[in-house]
Amino acid sequence: MKLYHFPISPNSRRVVATLHQLGLDCELHVVDLRKREQMQAEFLQLNPNHMIPILEDGDFVLWESNAIMQYLCSKVPGNSLLPADAKTQADISRWQFWQSAHFGSACGIFISENVIKPAFGLGEPDLVEVAKGEERFHRFAKVLDAHLVGRDWMVGDAATLADFSVGSLLALAEMAKYPVEPYTEIKRWYAGIEKLSVWQSSAPR
Numbered sequence: 655m656k657l658y659h660f661p662i663s664p665n666s667r668r669v670v671a672t673l674h675q676l677g678l679d680c681e682l683h684v685v686d687l688r689k690r691e692q693m694q695a696e697f698l699q700l701n702p703n704h705m706i707p708i709l710e711d712g713d714f715v716l717w718e719s720n721a722i723m724q725y726l727c728s729k730v731p732g733n734s735l736l737p738a739d740a741k742t743q744a745d746i747s748r749w750q751f752w753q754s755a756h757f758g759s760a761c762g763i764f765i766s767e768n769v770i771k772p773a774f775g776l777g778e779p780d781l782v783e784v785a786k787g788e789e790r791f792h793r794f795a796k797v798l799d800a801h802l803v804g805r806d807w808m809v810g811d812a813a814t815l816a817d818f819s820v821g822s823l824l825a826l827a828e829m830a831k832y833p834v835e836p837y838t839e840i841k842r843w844y845a846g847i848e849k850l851s852v853w854q855s856s857a858p859r
């Protein structure tokens with residue numbers, strides 16, 4: 655298998671952590687977004703959305719990080735990241751969809767304004783966008799913070815794909831300046847993720 659990724663991207667990191675946890679062999683290939691390599695014909699053919707991560711498994715090509723994570727889990731029966739029980743799987747999928755549709759789009763505004771713009775020399779953060787990000791971030795962070803009361807992990811009593819999908823966004827909290835300060839449960843939970851060796855080994859370097 656081959657994974658096309660960009661190490662600092664949360665969408666990539668959650669897949670790399672999944673590979674490490676499952677112990678699967680996979681060649682990692684960096685697509686340098688700073689050089690717009692995702693626009694090259696070779697990658698556009700793999701993902702016409704010009705986005706990473708992309709998994710190649712023989713002639714099967716899969717994009718969308720959460721779909722890739724679930725596919726990787728299907729290769730390792732009995733894994734703890736996506737347990738076989740249907741309700742547990744649905745609960746994990748629920749949080750992965752929530753990350754993709756809601757929390758990720760809130761965090762994405764801060765990543766665009768406070769990480770991508772300075773890194774690409776695209777000017778100052780747009781304060782209207784930042785205000786929109788704050789409104790969205792608080793709306794969804796409140797839901798996550800309340801869910802985490804009394805829990806170490808988002809679903810069940812071990813780390814699952816839900817923790818990797820949502821946690822990968824928290825990895826950029828400081829750099830992207832998310833307004834995460836009031837959310838003590840989110841901070842406590844993410845500190846637990848940071849202690850996992852597979853989380854540490856998936857960190858960008």
Ligand SMILES: N[C@@H](CCC(=O)N[C@@H](CS)C(=O)NCC(=O)O)C(=O)O
Pocket residue numbers: 660663664665666687692703704705706707717718719720754
């Ligand atoms: N929903 C997608 C999002 C992927 C995504 O946003 N990738 C970004 C990097 S974090 C990208 O490749 N951007 C390049 C571009 O838009 O041209 C997933 O979960 O895989």
